[in-house]
Amino acid sequence: MANRTDPAAKSIRGTNPQNLVEKILRSKIYQNTYWKEQCFGLTAETLVDKAMELDHLGGTYGGNCKPTPFMCLVMKMLQIQPEKDIVVEFIKNDDYKYVRILGAFYLRLTGTDVDVYRYLEPLYNDYRKLRQKLADGKFALTHVDEVIDELLTKDYSCDIALPRIKKRRTLESIGSLEPRKSVLEDDFEEEEEKEENEQIDGLDNGVDERDYYHGRSPIRERDRDRRRESHRYRDRDYDRDYDRDYDRERGRGRERDRDRERDRDRERERDRDRDRDRDRYRIREEKDYGREREREKEREGRERERRDRDRGRRRSHSRSRSRSRDRKRHGRSSSPKRRADGPDEPKKKKEKKEKKDDGTDHPDPEIAEANKLRAALGLKPLKL
Amino acid sequence: MLEVVLNDRLGKKVRIKCNEDDTIGDLKKLVAAQTGTRAEKIRIQKWYTVYKDHITLRDYEIHDGMGLELYYN
Numbered sequence: 001m002a003n004r005t006d007p008a009a010k011s012i013r014g015t016n017p018q019n020l021v022e023k024i025l026r027s028k029i030y031q032n033t034y035w036k037e038q039c040f041g042l043t044a045e046t047l048v049d050k051a052m053e054l055d056h057l058g059g060t061y062g063g064n065c066k067p068t069p070f071m072c073l074v075m076k077m078l079q080i081q082p083e084k085d086i087v088v089e090f091i092k093n094d095d096y097k098y099v100r101i102l103g104a105f106y107l108r109l110t111g112t113d114v115d116v117y118r119y120l121e122p123l124y125n126d127y128r129k130l131r132q133k134l135a136d137g138k139f140a141l142t143h144v145d146e147v148i149d150e151l152l153t154k155d156y157s158c159d160i161a162l163p164r165i166k167k168r169r170t171l172e173s174i175g176s177l178e179p180r181k182s183v184l185e186d187d188f189e190e191e192e193e194k195e196e197n198e199q200i201d202g203l204d205n206g207v208d209e210r211d212y213y214h215g216r217s218p219i220r221e222r223d224r225d226r227r228r229e230s231h232r233y234r235d236r237d238y239d240r241d242y243d244r245d246y247d248r249e250r251g252r253g254r255e256r257d258r259d260r261e262r263d264r265d266r267e268r269e270r271d272r273d274r275d276r277d278r279d280r281y282r283i284r285e286e287k288d289y290g291r292e293r294e295r296e297k298e299r300e301g302r303e304r305e306r307r308d309r310d311r312g313r314r315r316s317h318s319r320s321r322s323r324s325r326d327r328k329r330h331g332r333s334s335s336p337k338r339r340a341d342g343p344d345e346p347k348k349k350k351e352k353k354e355k356k357d358d359g360t361d362h363p364d365p366e367i368a369e370a371n372k373l374r375a376a377l378g379l380k381p382l383k384l
Numbered sequence: 385m386l387e388v389v390l391n392d393r394l395g396k397k398v399r400i401k402c403n404e405d406d407t408i409g410d411l412k413k414l415v416a417a418q419t420g421t422r423a424e425k426i427r428i429q430k431w432y433t434v435y436k437d438h439i440t441l442r443d444y445e446i447h448d449g450m451g452l453e454l455y456y457n
């Protein structure tokens with residue numbers, strides 16, 4: 001019968017070699033005209049002739065999943081199970097690139113891990129173009145090394161699930177394979193040397209400029225900003241921060257700071273109003289309420305001073321204020337969160353809004369999970 | 385949001401929550417995530433009408449609770 005595996009064939013991965021191709025695809029191949037006409041009674045030699053006539057590779061295409069001739073020949077090879085040296089010959093031949101790919105594909109399906117890496121990796125150097133038939137029937141351009149990379153890294157190609165092989169690192173660690181030596185290694189070494197030489201030359205030229213930039217290097221500014229922001233989130237001490245920053249940026253950035261202060265003050269005023277409204281509706285102890293009032297009074301006083309822009313008075317007041325605030329910190333921890341973050345606040349609000357847009361924060365756990373899956377697939381969240 | 389039921393009459397019956405303006409291709413991806421088959425292998429039919437990937441559920445007039453047939457390519 002035409003579709004039975006050669007009785008002398010060995011079983012691959014514990015089963016009939018033809019079972020490497022799953023049932024639906026297998027039946028599609030058996031019903032295919034190309035299989036029935038051209039692949040009947042093929043032997044290893046006549047198979048080579050048929051392989052030389054190939055002009056594209058691919059899986060199934062079209063609405064009813066028609067297999068390509070490439071698929072049919074792969075199936076035929078699984079059926080007759082040629083010897084390993086014949087397959088290696090297919091791979092080694094240089095003239096016919098589709099014969100090479102056919103051999104490589106068959107070896108990936110049936111060969112051992114070591115064989116797969118040993119015979120397929122040299123094919124990385126082959127840059128020839130290939131024609132690939134996509135699932136909608138159109139052709140696409142690909143290259144030999146791209147196909148080999150797919151075979152070695154992915155686990156699904158041409159509509160066939162590729163058997164799992166061990167990773168290269170595992171094989172190297174047990175010693176069956178040597179570490180991979182890329183053909184481009186020499187080129188990489190040359191490039192590295194070139195880069196090093198360039199760096200050395202560059203350092204000699206721009207020393208002065210570098211020093212200047214080191215003084216105000218972006219990294220240090222970033223650290224400063226980060227430290228400043230982290231304190232804001234704790235929502236105490238921003239006055240102390242302000243002083244620290246003030247001292248540091250005395251030379252250059254005072255203008256910037258002043259502007260930022262102004263913004264901060266504006267934000268704080270807004271917050272104060274908001275907080276006042278909010279606080280009115282909250283159940284509080286007398287202690288906290290008293291403390292809040294004191295804090296607000298102090299803030300007003302602080303702003304007045306800032307408006308004066310008197311450095312000395314501000315500093316001394318800040319010191320006393322921070323001391324008194326230390327005392328109050330223990331009490332404040334129980335009071336509601338107060339945010340006077342200035343420019344950070346709108347940013348944080350935006351982040352919160354974005355998360356909610358994603359829908360993964362929905363109270364119903366089923367919908368939240370569904371939205372998470374949809375986000376992972378790249379779909380928009382559910383419209384409720 | 386609507387919920388469709390897909391049944392392959394061989395033991396796999398899944399309920400999928402989706403939007404009306406999702407395409408059939410998106411629905412296949414969601415089914416694939418839930419059943420474990422690959423999205424390209426799934427075929428969604430209603431009697432002899434095979435549903436195409438690029439058309440939305442709203443255009444196919446698929447409503448909440450409707451049952452679809454799940455086949456494989």
